[in-house]
Amino acid sequence: MARRYWLMKSEPDVFGIHDLERRPGGTEPWDGVRNYQARNFMRDDMQPGDGVLFYHSNSDPPGVAGLAEVVRAGYPDPTAFDPAHIHYDAKSDPASPRWFMVDVRHLHTFARLIPLEELRRTPGLEDMAVVRKGQRLSVQPVTAAEWEIVRALGER
């Protein structure tokens, strides 16, 4: 299976790319996703080695902050089982987990954040989900061509 590419959103006030960078091994479980489409990508499609555009949402400006990679394929999100946890979901239990996550490892923090506004006006990125109005999905597939364009922008 060829390497695939993704964009994952995180609020930098909560967990930004610098937080990922500082984790042991630069690795963090991507817990707390409670959306079925995003869940399905993590549970069914994401594989170790896949590339991740680390996107800062709800920030000023929003944009792509750097690169990461998937290092562990989908497995049950344990925060859903913990009543004390903010992401607790009584409808998910270990015998039949509802929510899944992957582990993500930091690869590279761009020297500059690539603002959403720049993505919008960059040729070749017109079809990215993140530039489309009303698209809120926090885990999105990205094409190899889009990955390469964004990666190159990050080197500028």
Add this chain to the structure above:
DNA sequence: GCCAACGTTGGC
């Protein structure tokens, strides 16, 4: 802080 977009819930 506003609010459009959109996913989820629940009454029927």
Add this chain to the structure above:
DNA sequence: GCCAACGTTGGC
């Protein structure tokens, strides 16, 4: 199974 109400996301 429809759809109105509601809650959340996330850019602005």
